[in-house]
Amino acid sequence: MTETNQTSTFAAKFGRIHELLGFQKRYIFILFVNFAGALMGFTLARLMYLNFDKVFCGPGFSTTERALPGECYYYRNFTVDRIGIIMHLACILPASFLVCWQFVPAIRRKWIIFHRINGYVILTLSVPGTIGALMLVRHAVGGGLEVQASVGFLCLGFLGSLFISIVQIKRLQIEQHRAWMLRAWLYAGAIITMRPILLLGALIISKQGGYFVSLPCAVIEHMLGAANVNDTATATSFLFEGCTPYTSGENPNQQVSIEANFFDRSTPAPATASLHASFGMAGWLAGAIHAIGVGIYLRLTPREAERLRHVSYQRQLEAGMRIPGRAGLTLDRLGGVDKWEPKGSGQRDGDSGNSQDSGNSCLETGSTEKQQGNFERSQM
Numbered sequence: 001m002t003e004t005n006q007t008s009t010f011a012a013k014f015g016r017i018h019e020l021l022g023f024q025k026r027y028i029f030i031l032f033v034n035f036a037g038a039l040m041g042f043t044l045a046r047l048m049y050l051n052f053d054k055v056f057c058g059p060g061f062s063t064t065e066r067a068l069p070g071e072c073y074y075y076r077n078f079t080v081d082r083i084g085i086i087m088h089l090a091c092i093l094p095a096s097f098l099v100c101w102q103f104v105p106a107i108r109r110k111w112i113i114f115h116r117i118n119g120y121v122i123l124t125l126s127v128p129g130t131i132g133a134l135m136l137v138r139h140a141v142g143g144g145l146e147v148q149a150s151v152g153f154l155c156l157g158f159l160g161s162l163f164i165s166i167v168q169i170k171r172l173q174i175e176q177h178r179a180w181m182l183r184a185w186l187y188a189g190a191i192i193t194m195r196p197i198l199l200l201g202a203l204i205i206s207k208q209g210g211y212f213v214s215l216p217c218a219v220i221e222h223m224l225g226a227a228n229v230n231d232t233a234t235a236t237s238f239l240f241e242g243c244t245p246y247t248s249g250e251n252p253n254q255q256v257s258i259e260a261n262f263f264d265r266s267t268p269a270p271a272t273a274s275l276h277a278s279f280g281m282a283g284w285l286a287g288a289i290h291a292i293g294v295g296i297y298l299r300l301t302p303r304e305a306e307r308l309r310h311v312s313y314q315r316q317l318e319a320g321m322r323i324p325g326r327a328g329l330t331l332d333r334l335g336g337v338d339k340w341e342p343k344g345s346g347q348r349d350g351d352s353g354n355s356q357d358s359g360n361s362c363l364e365t366g367s368t369e370k371q372q373g374n375f376e377r378s379q380m
Contacts, residue, residue, distance in 0.1 A: 022105030025304075031297070033191065036100045042192045043096040049089050056089070059226055069272045070135065070215070073222040074139045084135025091129030095122045099185055126162060130155045142213065146280030154287050157187045164329065172315045173328025175308035179298055186294040187287070194286040201278030202262045202271075211260040213273035218247035223268040239267055308360075311343050 010236035018029035048065075049056040055065070067075075073083040099122050102105055108115045117177035137143065137151045160182035168177040205211045220243065221236045229235045237247040260274035298305070313325035321327040325340055332340045 020106065022107075022109060024105075028301075028304075032103060035186070036103055038192055039096055039185070039189055040100045043093055046089075046093055047097075050093065052089070059228065068141060068275055069226075070219045071140065071222050072226070073219045076134070076222075081139055083138045084132040085129050087132030088136070089132075091125040091132065094127060095125035096188070096266060097124050098125075102181075107254045121321055123162060123166070127159065130159055131191075141279040142215075143274035144276075144280055147283065150280055150283030150287060154187055154190055154283065157291075159186050159286070161187060168328045171328035172312055172319060172321070173330065174312045174315075175305045176328050176330060179305070182298070183291075183294050186290045190283075190286040190290045193289055194282045197285055198275060198278050198282040201281055202260070202274035205260050205277055206262040206264075206274050209259070209261075211274070211277050212257045213276045215269060215273060215276070216255050216259050217243035218252065219272075220256070220267075220269050221246075223272065227268055237273045240269070242330060309340065310342060 002298075021029070021031065023029035052075075056067050057075055058066055075081075075085055100120055102115065102122065104120060133151060134155055137148050140151065141147055161180045163266040165177050165180035165184060168174075168180060189316060217236060217240065220240060221232045224235050224239075225232045233247045237244045240256050240258075243254055245251040246254035258269045258273040260277045261270040264270035307323060312328070316327045318326035325342060326333055330340065331337045
């Protein structure tokens with residue numbers, strides 16, 4: 001009897017929480033807690049990186065509390081890489097924190113101005129934050145082509161989805177704005193999924209053996225210095241004989257082949273090689289998981305999309321748009337699908353009662369017909 005009462009109490013509290021936050025479907029609230037909670041937790045855990053020289057590029061070896069080993073070699077001086085990483089951290093971390101609040105329905109209903117301003121602040125931060133990531137990708141985690149391609153794909157997917165979502169909300173196409181904003185931030189969230197895949201990949205190839213990565217001798221010397229080795233030049237040439245041309249000054253760009261082994265901590269080089277070998281794979285796999293995941297989610301919520309499309313139809317109709325229900329970029333305008341038509345009085349039903357919430361839109365400017373009409377007129 002006690003366990004039953006405890007279960008009932010928990011269910012009641014859980015129900016009150018998701019109703020307080022404005023979620024009308026429990027499964028949507030559960031998904032919000034999982035995905036937005038993961039993004040919020042990851043962001044808060046990385047805010048310490050804003051103390052760039054003392055924490056992010058501080059002394060010591062860590063795969064979680066600092067930059068990946070060897071990365072800070074390229075951030076020592078005022079270079080494109082240093083500018084890029086500072087831009088990335090200073091912009092994308094605040095944007096990731098703020099965007100979590102955009103997906104709370106209660107905020108969109110009660111604090112419309114905050115929702116609107118917050119949305120534009122997020123967009124303003126997201127663009128330079130993504131550009132910063134592209135600026136440093138040439139040397140990031142080895143800078144291999146697979147790394148550059150995976151990072152470039154995620155960055156372009158993120159920015160492209162943000163741009164389309166803005167176009168959609170300007171045309172009052174709320175269901176498409178919701179879909180593209182979800183795509184954008186799930187692409188951005190791939191960096192979270194990438195971390196466990198990266199570590200798992202490094203552990204697997206270390207167990208298997210036989211994986212080799214080329215590391216610059218300059219990076220190896222920098223890592224030895226970060227590990228508090230006194231005479232780094234002598235230690236580099238002694239531990240890695242192939243680096244003798246580098247330490248002698250004969251070839252400053254000398255590289256050596258290092259076997260990937262995350263468990264070998266005799267020097268930072270083997271663990272670094274294991275992370276370099278796995279990073280490109282982790283980026284592509286995480287991006288694919290998130291792209292497929294958001295597609296599945298959108299496919300599993302057709303009723304929400306249809307409800308929001310009726311809301312869009314009603315608001316576009318009242319705004320005097322030429323083709324209400326299809327004013328934005330929709331499949332029935334761009335692809336070979338049947339023309340969408342409002343179903344009976346669905347457009348009215350969709351804009352009343354529960355339909356005040358516009359789903360997961362991030363820049364929706366109003367929750368009433370009058371407010372949305374005023375917004376449309378202000379844009380014209």
